[in-house]
Amino acid sequence: MAAKSSKASISKGSQIRAAAGRLFLSQGYAATSMDSIAAAAGVSKATLYAHFRSKQLLFESMVQERFRAEMEENLKPLQLGDDPFEGLAAVGRRFLAMLMSPDALAAFRLVLAESVRLPELGEAFYRSGPARTLEMVTAYIEYLNERGRLKVEDPALGADQFLGMLKNKGHMKCLLGLAPLPSAADIDLLARAAARLFVAGNAPARPKL
Amino acid sequence: MAAKSSKASISKGSQIRAAAGRLFLSQGYAATSMDSIAAAAGVSKATLYAHFRSKQLLFESMVQERFRAEMEENLKPLQLGDDPFEGLAAVGRRFLAMLMSPDALAAFRLVLAESVRLPELGEAFYRSGPARTLEMVTAYIEYLNERGRLKVEDPALGADQFLGMLKNKGHMKCLLGLAPLPSAADIDLLARAAARLFVAGNAPARPKL
DNA sequence: GTCTATAGCCTGATAGAC
DNA sequence: GTCTATCAGGCTATAGAC
Numbered sequence: 001m002a003a004k005s006s007k008a009s010i011s012k013g014s015q016i017r018a019a020a021g022r023l024f025l026s027q028g029y030a031a032t033s034m035d036s037i038a039a040a041a042g043v044s045k046a047t048l049y050a051h052f053r054s055k056q057l058l059f060e061s062m063v064q065e066r067f068r069a070e071m072e073e074n075l076k077p078l079q080l081g082d083d084p085f086e087g088l089a090a091v092g093r094r095f096l097a098m099l100m101s102p103d104a105l106a107a108f109r110l111v112l113a114e115s116v117r118l119p120e121l122g123e124a125f126y127r128s129g130p131a132r133t134l135e136m137v138t139a140y141i142e143y144l145n146e147r148g149r150l151k152v153e154d155p156a157l158g159a160d161q162f163l164g165m166l167k168n169k170g171h172m173k174c175l176l177g178l179a180p181l182p183s184a185a186d187i188d189l190l191a192r193a194a195a196r197l198f199v200a201g202n203a204p205a206r207p208k209l
Numbered sequence: 210m211a212a213k214s215s216k217a218s219i220s221k222g223s224q225i226r227a228a229a230g231r232l233f234l235s236q237g238y239a240a241t242s243m244d245s246i247a248a249a250a251g252v253s254k255a256t257l258y259a260h261f262r263s264k265q266l267l268f269e270s271m272v273q274e275r276f277r278a279e280m281e282e283n284l285k286p287l288q289l290g291d292d293p294f295e296g297l298a299a300v301g302r303r304f305l306a307m308l309m310s311p312d313a314l315a316a317f318r319l320v321l322a323e324s325v326r327l328p329e330l331g332e333a334f335y336r337s338g339p340a341r342t343l344e345m346v347t348a349y350i351e352y353l354n355e356r357g358r359l360k361v362e363d364p365a366l367g368a369d370q371f372l373g374m375l376k377n378k379g380h381m382k383c384l385l386g387l388a389p390l391p392s393a394a395d396i397d398l399l400a401r402a403a404a405r406l407f408v409a410g411n412a413p414a415r416p417k418l
Numbered sequence: 419g420t421c422t423a424t425a426g427c428c429t430g431a432t433a434g435a436c
Numbered sequence: 437g438t439c440t441a442t443c444a445g446g447c448t449a450t451a452g453a454c
Contacts, residue, residue, distance in 0.1 A: 012419090028322060030239030034448065044421050049449065113237060113322030115385045122385035130381055154402075161374040161406055168373035172339055176324045176331035193366055201410030221437090243430060253439050258431065260437095 013051050016041045017062045025106035029059060029114055059114075060121060066107060067128045070098070080140055084149050084199045085192075091137060092166050092191030099167060100182055105174055134159050151204040158202065165194040222260050225250045226271045234315035238268060238323050268323075269330060275316060276337045279307075289349055293358050293408045294401075300346060301375050301400030308376060309391055314383055343368055360413040367411065374403040 019041035023032045034055055038045045052058035078094065080087040098104055107125075115122030137159035144150040152158040170190065173179035182190075228250035232241045243264055247254045261267035287303065289296040307313055316334075324331030346368035353359040361367040379399065382388035391399075 026325075028239075028325065030237075031326070033446080035446090045448090046422085046450080047420055050419065053449095055448070109321050109325070112318050112384055116235075116237060116318070117240070119386055123387055126382065126385055126387055130378060134378060157402055158406075160377045161403060164373040164375065164377035165370040166373065167376070168369045169339060169343060173335065175321055176335055177328055178332055178335055193363075194370060197367075197370055197410040198406070199410075201406040201408075242428080244428090254430090255432080255440085256438055262431095264430065 012041075012043065012047070014065075016043065016048060016051055016058070017065055020058055021062045021066060024059060024062060025103065025110060028110065056118070060118070063107070063111070063121065064124065066103070067125065070103065070107075071128055071132065080143075082144075082147055082149060084144050085195050087140065087144070088162065088195035088198060089188075089191045091140065092162070092194050093187055095133060095163060096166050096182070096187045096191055097184075099171060100174055100187070102181065109175060133163065137163060148204055150199070150202045152202045158198070162194060162198050165197065166190060221252065221256070223274075225252065225257060225260055225267070226274055229267055230271045230275060233268060233271060234312065234319060237319065265327070269327070272316070272320070272330060273333065275312070276334065279312065279316075280337050280341065289352075291353075291356055291358060293353050294404050296349065296353070297371065297404035297407055298397075298400045300349065301371070301403050302396055304342060304372060305375050305391070305396045305400060306393075308380060309383055309396070311390065318384060342372065346372060357413055359408070359411045361411045367407070371403060371407050374406065375399060 016037070020032075020037045023037055023040060034045055034048060037058070038048045041048070048058075052061065078090065080090065111121060111125045115125070134156070138156045141150065141152050141155040141158050141162075145152055145155060168190075170179065170182055170186070174181060225246070229241075229246045232246055232249060243254055243257060246267070247257045250257070257267075261270065287299065289299065320330060320334045324334070343365070347365045350359065350361050350364040350367050350371075354361055354364060377399075379388065379391055379395070383390060
């Protein structure tokens with residue numbers, strides 16, 4: 001409090017979290033030792049424990065910081081027009097790009113594996129990730145409904161279906177490390193296909209008459 | 210070879226695999242010690258190591274046995290008729306029932322977590338699980354195409370979309386332990402909604418004329 | 419705050435009696 | 437094949453010098 005830490009070290013806590021993140025995400029929780037984190041962060045174990053009282057607290061702190069950064073950037077500014085196909089395709093592209101990023105894939109693996117032992121972790125992940133995406137898409141579908149551009153009986157269910165179509169075999173293969181990350185062209189193709197099916201299946205009563 | 214093992218012990222290897230399966234599936238790989246497996250199986254650690262040379266080999270052996278039993282039962286006998294909606298709904302129900310079973314959820318968590326360190330495990334899982342389901346649904350969609358009941362341009366993509374719609378928010382919440390397992394009624398609702406959207410979005414040129 | 423050194427525990431795996 | 441007893445090593449976390 002009284003004396004600020006040395007000016008050169010820009011928050012050693014963040015430095016540790018960053019190193020811990022790299023290791024946890026690439027190796028998993030159990031396979032990552034506090035020794036290796038300390039070495040990767042360039043500090044001693046004692047220093048590490050001065051900042052984070054336990055391995056689990058460090059892990060949770062790291063996960064929270066990652067989520068905040070990722071989600072803040074990825075869910076805010078998207079202008080969606082009145083055309084259902086173009087709008088949903090745009091939503092789909094961004095959702096897929098986020099879903100298929102190396103960090104997101106690793107984080108998902110990690111959270112899933114540890115959610116058994118850390119229920120709060122799973123809940124925080126769900127609320128800050130999938131739940132928010134779902135709300136956003138639900139709101140957009142409701143908007144399209146009101147404009148008469150779509151007729152979706154249950155917008156929340158529809159949003160869930162639409163996002164599910166995107167999180168498909170490709171996502172599974174990437175999660176398992178069986179396929180390379182999709183290119184922008186791949187993503188565009190998938191997003192458009194999902195938007196096409198969703199729009200065709202939820203067209204308002206008179207498509208063109 | 211010469212002398213068969215004592216008649217009372219009906220394959221001690223299977224007994225060990227069963228105990229290991231329970232523990233691995235409920236706690237994860239790293240959190241399950243060989244001591245606890247030996248205790249749960251009612252044998253000593255030395256006996257355990259006589260049957261499986263290492264923890265990793267025991268793990269892989271257990272996973273393979275589980276998959277074989279699960280998939281053989283769950284993918285074989287399903288009569289699908291010519292009505293796209295009813296047929297797809299039936300496929301969806303069975304897919305969801307399998308996907309949401311406690312064992313499948315636990316196995317998925319486990320495979321995902323360990324696939325980084327054991328790439329072969331992930332590949333075996335994908336081939337024996339998702340890949341086969343996908344092939345089955347693709348074949349059914351092609352059949353419906355030929356009968357003129359649907360017009361799906363890319364059957365493999367369509368199958369992927371259909372299955373993705375089912376593997377949605379509910380699956381995620383169950384994976385994270387945030388929601389109770391769905392009832393048969395929940396499953397039926399989801400399966401029918403997915404079938405409805407898929408049929409409506411892939412109707413042949415003249416729906417009713 | 420930061421380091422070196424170490425405590426205390428639990429792990430996977432083995433040696434030897436029977 | 438099966439057990440009891442134990443090894444050697446890695447882990448998290450801490451104590452004490454500076």
